[in-house]
Amino acid sequence: MAIPRKLFEQIKQLIPPLNGTLHKGQSGRVGVLGGALDYTGAPFFAAIAALRFGADLSHVICSPTAANAIKSYSPDLIVHPILRQDSTPEKVRSELDGLLSRLHVLVIGPGLGREDYMQSYARLALSLARAQGMFVVLDADALYMVGKDVDVIKGYRRAVVTPNIVEFKRLSESVGVDPDTPAEERAMEVSRALGGVTVLQKGAKDLIAVDTTGEEASLRESKLESADAEKEKAQEKVEVDVEGGLKRCGGQGDILSGSVGTFLAWGKCYETGAFGDNSIPTSRFPLLAAVGGSMVTRTASRRAFQREGRGVVTEDMIPEIGKSFAEVFGDKAQGQDQGKL
Template sequence: MVTKQHAHLMSLVGKMIPPVSGKLHKGQAGRVGVLGGSGDYSGAPFFSSMGAMRFGCDLAHVICEPTAGAVIKTYSPDLIVHNILDAKRSQAEIRKDLEGILSRLHVLIIGPGLGRDDHMQSCARIAFELARENDQMSVVVDADGLWLVQNDPSVVMDWPGVPRIVLTPNVMEFKRLCQKMASMNIDESGPATTLCPKLARALQNLTIIQKGPTDIISNGLTIPSDFFVNKKEAEYLEESSEGGLKRVGGQGDILSGSTGVLMAWGSEWVRGTYEPVGMPPPASKALAENIPLLAAYGASTFNRALSKRGWETKKRAMVTHDLIELVGPVYEELFGDHDT
């Protein structure tokens, strides 16, 4: 059953979505990059980037190691693949190329298929540094991007202004992050609704989607009363919509892709990009300053609905590629009618 609170939050998410309009040019509805794809992992960056494309972004770039890039190019010609993360190249060369690519993006997703070897982790560290310097860019962190955050939390700290970062840890990734930040009095045995805000505060108020039976979303701050039907104050949002009964590798990658697109749309809405199509920047400061929270909630809802549809359609045979094919129909059910 859809509660009034859930419907209210989804109506706020819907405000960020630009219409499909001839008045917008290619790229204004989202330019998303995925940094990952090591020699062993080519599926994850594909699912993240193609999930973003199916969700509705205009352009998706995959920044990866050459071996993975050669494979990803065979999956789809719709993706722009940059094979620049070559271990034979110097970090200075990789930084220069990354700087050029990132300057074209609204959002960078760090982690899908990244792997944990020193070279790929160093490439991710460079990407974090460049994103921090670009005040127009948002970042979503998943998978082995979270491994880097766990080992070096400084990569997501001391960002200027409102943190433009969303972390998407699963149960084990969240536990490891809590253990790393134990010096901040985070007791990993506590309830999720307490732990998620504490961890977000320890990481300087970035936004966390704590994935689980119920998704807990928090930036560690008091969420504005505008977000609640009864105008209460709380430190977290809770998404408990029904999902599918089967968990397959790659579902989290689709979550990172959809989160990235909503972050791109929300950020461009705040900047006034969509004013020519009847979407002036938000008058509410509470909305303008909490785009990551709205993007996280909308993506959580979407991925739960997607998982449910995949399970209903394929049952035990469900694989992540089935979910990619369902992204469009599920999107229309949740967010349709944004046309002019």
């Protein structure tokens, strides 16, 4: 199924130009919240993917037990070991709030884990992000958090959730989707139950769905959306069947969350006038980011698999991200050529 031409062109409009007009930070400042004692690879993959995708700056907000390992993986990442087990959300609130105010998007979940203190920090970060009107991506154990309390994200249309098959089943059950609902309609039902949150259901084909018909997603009641967004479709579903790799090793979802996060960061820069003509409603950014991130990630997976075969690991995808971006969007890092549909 080809991506609709109009949608593809809108995605390309969110790509910052490389023509010397932008300064550092105007092509995206991405934050990744996650990383505890047992999980250091996932936040690294999400954060480094953001840089390879084209973000200017990438921050990792993590536990001190994960910080040194993550720092050793790449000097390009900015690591903040502020999620201390011996502290409390109340004590960390001010530091975390100030840090988020410097970012365009927050990716919550890679390497988060399910320990109570990390889950508490994730809830706090999501609350602060919502208060600031930030775009957010929720993946991995952030979805476990949502499953336990749907209200933490319900109705927040600047959010994208990226569940895999197991996470999607749990999320569907948590929001009360009828198990007899046809498989191809469940993502839309989850989006509706979450009040218009964009759902990126990962699988053999990625399915992106957003339903804004519910009362929770009423644009007239939202202070974050412009009036022209009301003209957009109440329901939209896009299937991304771009060829991916045949090996589904752990960590590829983290590459995706970092990629989607970067597109959302670009959307924020576009919204604030750093580039572009501001003709795309802000309400469409999550859908566009999910589709664009999916297309590039699947392409990077295919390219890495073609090179490494059965032995492919997620690290093999990192050097393929930039090349995959060029393959999908046909740019020479300017995002202005025709691209490949």
